[in-house]
Amino acid sequence: xxxxxxxxxxxxxxxxxxxxxxxxxxxxxxxxxxxxxxxxxxxxxxxxxxxxxxxxxxxxxxxxxxxxxxxxxxxxxxxxxxxxxxxxxxxxxxxxxxxxxxxxxxxxxxxxxxxxxxxxxxxxxxxxxxxxxxxxxxxxxxxxxxxxxxxxxxxxxxxxxxxxxxxxxxxxxxxxxxxxxxxxxxxxxxxxxxxxxxxxxxxxxxxxxxxxxxxxxxxxxxxxxxxxxxxxxxxxxxxxxxxxxxxxxxxxxxxxxxxxxxxxxxxxxxxxxxxxxxxxxxxxxxxxxxxxxxxxxxxxxxxxxxxxxxxxxxxxxxxxxxxxxxxxxxxxxxxxxxxxxxxxxxxxxxxxxxxxxxxxxxxxxxxxxxxxxxxxxxxxxxxxxxxxxxxxxxxxxx
Amino acid sequence: xxxxxxxxxxxxxxxxxxxxxxxxxxxxxxxxxxxxxxxxxxxxxxxxxxxxxxxxxxx
Numbered sequence: 001x002x003x004x005x006x007x008x009x010x011x012x013x014x015x016x017x018x019x020x021x022x023x024x025x026x027x028x029x030x031x032x033x034x035x036x037x038x039x040x041x042x043x044x045x046x047x048x049x050x051x052x053x054x055x056x057x058x059x060x061x062x063x064x065x066x067x068x069x070x071x072x073x074x075x076x077x078x079x080x081x082x083x084x085x086x087x088x089x090x091x092x093x094x095x096x097x098x099x100x101x102x103x104x105x106x107x108x109x110x111x112x113x114x115x116x117x118x119x120x121x122x123x124x125x126x127x128x129x130x131x132x133x134x135x136x137x138x139x140x141x142x143x144x145x146x147x148x149x150x151x152x153x154x155x156x157x158x159x160x161x162x163x164x165x166x167x168x169x170x171x172x173x174x175x176x177x178x179x180x181x182x183x184x185x186x187x188x189x190x191x192x193x194x195x196x197x198x199x200x201x202x203x204x205x206x207x208x209x210x211x212x213x214x215x216x217x218x219x220x221x222x223x224x225x226x227x228x229x230x231x232x233x234x235x236x237x238x239x240x241x242x243x244x245x246x247x248x249x250x251x252x253x254x255x256x257x258x259x260x261x262x263x264x265x266x267x268x269x270x271x272x273x274x275x276x277x278x279x280x281x282x283x284x285x286x287x288x289x290x291x292x293x294x295x296x297x298x299x300x301x302x303x304x305x306x307x308x309x310x311x312x313x314x315x316x317x318x319x320x321x322x323x324x325x326x327x328x329x330x331x332x333x334x335x336x337x338x339x340x341x342x343x344x345x346x347x348x349x350x351x352x353x354x355x356x357x358x359x360x361x362x363x364x365x366x367x368x369x370x371x372x373x374x375x376x377x378x379x380x381x382x383x384x385x386x387x388x389x390x391x392x393x394x395x396x397x398x
Numbered sequence: 399x400x401x402x403x404x405x406x407x408x409x410x411x412x413x414x415x416x417x418x419x420x421x422x423x424x425x426x427x428x429x430x431x432x433x434x435x436x437x438x439x440x441x442x443x444x445x446x447x448x449x450x451x452x453x454x455x456x457x
Contacts, residue, residue: 146409146439175441218421291442321440322407 002086008078016079018326021088026306027138028092031103033057034131037124038110047120053127062343064303071302072330080327089326093141093309094150097157100135101240104128104160104259111255112248121251125258132161132259133266134308141309143167144321155233159240161263164233169208174271175321179278179295180288181376189277189362190381192351197268269345273297273337274314277362279376291318294367297335304340312341335365363389402428402448407440411448 004016033053040049075083083089107128111121135157143154143166154167170185177183184203187196212230213223221227245252278295280288293315299305305312313328315335337344338357348354368374370389377385399414411431416422420438422431428448435445 171441172436176436215419215421220421287444290447318442320406321442 002088004079004082006078006082011078014076014078016076018075018083020306020326023306024089024092024309024326027309028096028099030307031096031099031131031134034103034107034127037127038107047117047123050120050123050127054123054130057130058342058346061304061307061341062339062346065299065301065340065343068302070300070330071305072300074329075327083327084324086326089324090150093138093325094153096135096138097142097153100132100138100157100160103131104240105244107131107259108244108248108252108255111251112244121255122258125255126262128255129161129259129262130266132263135160136163136166136263136267137270137308137311139163139167140170140311141325143171145324146322151229155229156236158233159236162234162237162241162260163264163267164237165205165208165212165230166267168212168230169204171321172211173204173207175291175318177288178291178318179275179280179376181279181379183275185271186275186278186376187272188376188378189359190355190378190385192354193269193272193348194351195378196272197265200268200271201264266345269348270311270341272348273341273344275376276358277375277377278335279374281374293319293331293334294365297337298330299337299340299344300330301340304342308341312337333366335361359389399425400428400450400452403451404437404440404443405447405449406443407437409437409439410451 001017001019001021004014004018006014006016008014033056036056037050037052037054040052041047043049107124111124116124139154139158142150142157145151151167155164158164158166174183174185177186179186181188184200184207187193187200191199208230209223212228216223216225216228219227224231226232241252241256244256274297275295276297278297280291280295282288296314296318298315299312301312309325310328311317311325313330315331316323316329338361339347347357362368362375363370363372372386372390399412401413402411403409404411411417411428413427414424416424416426417438428445428450431445433445437443437448
């Protein structure tokens with residue numbers, strides 16, 4: 001394993017080995033989990049096996065997050081520049097881009113060449129969508145980086161789930177406005193995931209388009225110019241998905257519709273759980289305080305972080321968005337999700353369970369301590385939330 | 399022509415070069431950037447947060 005050695009003026013020689021170095025290969029190869037259901041179906045003949053990738057991801061990752069628990073290890077800060085410059089780590093998300101294209105192609109080919117029942121078709125499409133949702137995560141890691149090549153690769157992988165506006169919207173919209181009432185990608189106390197999706201999906205599309213149109217306007221170009229980075233990605237989507245329809249027939253229409261929607265749903269789920277109820281304070285001039293680590297729900301769970309390029313260390317990510325996955329840090333006393341992302345995605349599907357699990361955690365955070373004026377509340381349910389939680393005395397930390 | 403540094407991610411706005419991707423031609427003064435300018439790389443620091451490097455060099 002590679003050993004990093006740095007001479008530090010005050011601390012002397014620092015020697016470090018990253019024990020997760022080769023474990024990050026899990027994020028590169030996990031998309032192939034989509035094949036597991038097909039392999040079992042072809043071996044044993046029952047369509048029921050096709051559900052394997054969904055069970056393995058939602059159930060398996062949640063179980064292993066509970067089983068292995070949290071990993072709070074941080075690389076020494078003095079090593080981080082060398083860790084970030086190491087090309088090995090850079091190659092992994094880049095190689096995940098063709099992986100997502102190949103996985104969608106194989107899943108589509110399977111659907112196009114096998115006579116499946118309608119539920120089986122839906123399950124294969126959901127499995128493919130789940131994995132292409134991970135493609136949005138790959139785009140997320142690449143799209144935050146400063147090199148043109150990495151940003152282009154982000155646009156290419158976004159073409160797989162047909163979500164070309166994501167990087168522009170996420171970097172220039174969501175990061176700027178996160179944990180404020182104006183952000184369609186930050187969920188509010190009392191808002192369930194279904195209502196959130198109705199606000200988030202169109203809201204982010206509009207904002208992504210507006211941000212890119214504004215940039216092109218400064219360049220004196222039309223919003224429909226070929227340099228529009230949103231359109232570039234959507235053009236690739238059109239090429240990919242029309243090619244699949246030509247190759248495998250009209251069965252691709254329902255397959256791709258379910259696939260695309262479920263990939264978007266992965267992002268919606270992540271956005272829903274990442275900032276629920278958290279609110280940045282407003283300054284006297286109307287601007288908001290800088291995003292701090294306590295403005296994101298963090299999750300240090302080992303298993304699912306290894307599948308998501310450590311996306312769940314979300315607090316450090318939002319405070320310092322250009323930091324690479326291998327150097328994201330855990331901090332003490334952060335807002336912490338009680339399970340990894342996939343487990344929390346399941347909880348979010350059942351709104352009363354979500355409120356039961358999360359509302360008390362939110363209100364007990366040290367920086368909120370029961371003060372609802374410090375919480376991002378759904379305006380449609382403000383009175384109800386104030387009645388339910390407003391009369392309680394400041395809560396003790398859980 | 400001065401340079402201005404993003405205190406979070408290290409993006410440097412060089413007035414002499416501008417920023418072609420963002421639509422700011424060479425010789426665009428930092429002061430002339432829109433008031434809602436945010437760091438093009440990290441988006442989490444605004445115009446008011448940027449550090450005027452000519453200031454820090456002269457101090």
